[in-house]
Amino acid sequence: MAPLQGSRAPTEFGGPLGAAALMLLLPATMFHLLLVARSGSARLLGPPPYLPGLEALWSPWALLLCLTWLGLQAALYLLPARKVAEGQELKDKSRLRYPINGFQALVLTALLLGLGMSAGLPLGALSEMLLPLAFAATLIAFIFSLLLYLKSLVVPAFALAPGGNSGNPIYDFFLGRELNPRICSFDFKYFCELRPGLIGWVLINLALMMQEAELRGSPSLAMWLVNGFQLLYVGDALWHEEAVLTTMDIIRDGFGFMLAFGDLAWVPFTYSLQAQFLLYHPQPLGLPMALVICLINAVGYYIFRGANSQKNTFRKNPSDPRVADLETISTATGRQLLVSGWWGMVRHPNYLGDLIMALAWSLPCGVSHLLPYFYLLYFTALLVHREARDEQQCLQKYGLAWHEYCRRVPYRIMPYIY
């Protein structure tokens, strides 16, 4: 077993107790949302309409479907890539290599799906299987996290994540002990973060849209908007796949239950909540309102993409003409911090753009129910917590220079508000 030298006290996410509570609460919330979305009253805060028995949750076909999906995405990951990118420098000064072929996987999945559908594949039927599919994905995430935990016990200490190496098994199982678990060149965390869950999310959205067309003759305008916006978001993530290599999930967090469940179950089954809601609760949406919502999504996307690209360009090459004129602060590490452009507006402009998009994804569902706004509420909490975690890390990394940045750019996410 790898020694626990350099291990940290388990303080994030409420320590071991918080981690244990989240491991129960997150799957329970996901099943609650799935049940409530199809109920007549669709009340987010009420009790679920019924408690499903094991026969409603367990289906060997659903498990087989989930495993086939993972197998397909893994095969697409292994195809030759247009580019191989290097990750950030690791503790042992080495850099891992990652294939950049996520967008190619999305296109090939769409082609295979098109072929299947023209041969009579009833994609809409997937919408009837969401409960057993979510159960199978949760089961896979639990077993997978357990295997990852066991694997982490035999790797050298330098391969462990700074946060998930506390010595408390519950906490470490939740946060993830090993930073970049791999078999040969297959990187499990990088693979899961962007492919099965994100592509699965748009697949579920599409199935819900097909089912709506079958029930009502054609998809509603609201369903088109939700599908279009979320496809743009997933397509964008896969197109800019390389950027994920600088997120805290890849650089700092281990791969444990939080990310395995988040990537494989939470993202596809809760991020598709608006489309699930619309299938069972059709909402009228006029063209003028639809145009306003498109504008809100466009503004959010413009800020999100602008901010993320500006930082990535700057981190890759500070003398790139697109960022060379921006004002910066020097830090003791040799790295610089941007203090003008998007990063001079607030300290997390990318979060602001993401939140504006989240609002645009809920608005097509009208204002009669709180349920479709769950994503916006959850995402606000996630980003506020994430911002606090990032802030602490930046303070540790950059010290006085970070204080100076906070003085120059006082707002975190929303100008003049937060």
Ligand SMILES: NC(=O)C1=CN([C@@H]2O[C@H](COP(=O)(O)OP(=O)(O)OC[C@H]3O[C@@H](n4cnc5c(N)ncnc54)[C@H](OP(=O)(O)O)[C@@H]3O)[C@@H](O)[C@H]2O)C=CC1
């Ligand atoms: N849809 C979803 O469920 C989720 C989406 N996201 C999205 O993922 C994206 C990435 O988010 P995340 O990884 O949390 O964080 P960021 O992309 O904001 O990265 C934070 C890092 O950026 C660097 N940085 C911070 N300020 C500056 C500055 N002024 N100049 C230059 N570099 C700076 C620091 O790292 P360093 O200095 O080491 O480079 C810091 O640690 C966001 O757009 C977010 O909205 C995130 C979570 C969930």
Ligand SMILES: CC(C)=CCC[C@@H](C)[C@H]1CC=C2C3=C(CC[C@@]21C)[C@@]1(C)CC[C@H](O)C(C)(C)[C@@H]1CC3
């Ligand atoms: C509640 C729970 C289970 C928490 C786990 C959190 C994960 C769901 C998220 C952590 C960071 C994520 C990112 C994306 C999806 C959600 C998770 C995995 C992301 C892939 C979405 C698309 C974006 O463009 C992105 C690539 C920037 C983003 C990266 C972070």
